[in-house]
Amino acid sequence: MVKHNRKSGAGLNYPSSVGKTKIDERLYLRTIEKGMLVLDTFCANPRPMTLTEVAKASGLNKSAAQRVLYTLRALHYLTHSETTRQYSLSLRAMDIGYAHLRSNPLVEASFPYLLEANRQSQETVNLVELDGTDIVFISRVPGRSVVSSYVDIGTRLPAFSTAPGRAMLANLDAEVTEEILRASNLAAITPHTVTDRHDLLAELEQVRIRGFAIVNQEVMQGDISTAAPLFGYGNKVVAAVNIAASSARWTIDKVETELSPIVSGIARQLSNVASKYPPP
Template sequence: MLKSRNKGGGRQHSPRTFDNSQIDERLYLGTIEKGMVVLDAFYANPRPMTLTEVTAASGLSKSAAQRVLYTLRALRYLTQSEITRQYALSSRAMDIGNAYLRSNPLVEATFPFLLEASRQSQETVGLTELDSTDVVFISRVPSRRIVSSYVGVGTRLPALATASGRVILAYLNPKMADQIVETSDLSALVGPGVTDPSALLAELGKIRAKGFAVVSQKANLGDISTAAPVLGYDHEVVAAVTIVASPARWTVQKVEAELSPIAIETARQLSKVALHYRRP
């Protein structure tokens, strides 16, 4: 298994790390890991890259990176410019993500509820799931008031920097929540707010008591967001409904008074759907 993924560093961003403590090395295929590390390098650096840049971003040796790039290009997950020799993700790279969305019963079944929440709030409404220390948008209805393109389906944000991430952590098994807080990069929190782990854990307790979270300008300096948990099988938290508003039109107090009830009611309706949905 790969130990380091940041050789050469430079301006390249390293792929996400993962918890390998439970891996059975008898069954684990390192060659597949190398392929996924290269694909993750393109996620972390969303632009065409040369072999040298992919090597720096992935932490692989140059020869290993070259073999992986050749294979992914042959399988049509990557393209390569004949002029610049740079590699880029192809449209086929979207297939896995699209297959996930089609196979996730929450996405299609709950979209009408998100649409109604957006109509009521006149703001952007999204559905997020937790993945390690991040939340990922799996559905989204943008506001009609303004064009907001920086967050789309598939966008990944630090969980502790978002209302949806915090509300999921608040309803998560306490040991799992503690582990996520301990392993999160707290430097990702921008703007005003605490970054002390013990203070964050205390904040999660308050969020669970209220039933919703409000976060102002932490994942992005232009947002105030509120979120409520979607509870599924055995009342385990499976997702969160989030409403994102602009500080130009909203204050934290107004979001809490007017938008949080919409998020809570929408999450309650989605929970009825999610009760029949159990992840393997």
């Protein structure tokens, strides 16, 4: 289970911790685990870092961190400045993420539908998947006035506090939803963020009944978001469509009456598309 990043005492983010499935120690390579941990550390801290900072954020000792950094630099996944003695992700590090997007059939198949939702709403439309306790933006059509300028492809946000996250959580098996909420860091992001687990479960039940979610400024001040789930192969929830709007131009009631029907309609159409793709 992926847990949201936490701040260390040095102002660094710890990388997301991922609970491993049952592993066969005869096949499991700890050296690769350390390498991925260092890459995750750069994902959690998207800026140049020194050896000391990488070691502190990753939890590796300095000697292990140095060997991993050297190897990743030799493989051109990291660059190193002799002046600042800092390491940074290289352009090659982008290849893995974009290869995933290119191999995900839903990204390409959904784009005409996202464009249509954008045409109808004139607002930013996103396709979002669930990964552990986070949502990840995998496709995006910006509106004329982009509210969520901090959001880009690959951006992660806590699922519990977002409309697409709640749209998906509401349609998972109850025990899976409970597990995700227990693993989530239910911390307030804005003064509007709902953090009580019982309140969240009650809200998720309403989302399941309505068929869509609306979140009012719980992740970003001034951002009202509505989302509906996509159901894929075997009628399992696989993603969500989301429209983000500005509270300066939209009210909750107006979003519900005008934008929620758009995301619901597009999500139904995309569910027909997604159901054709068996899970990997």
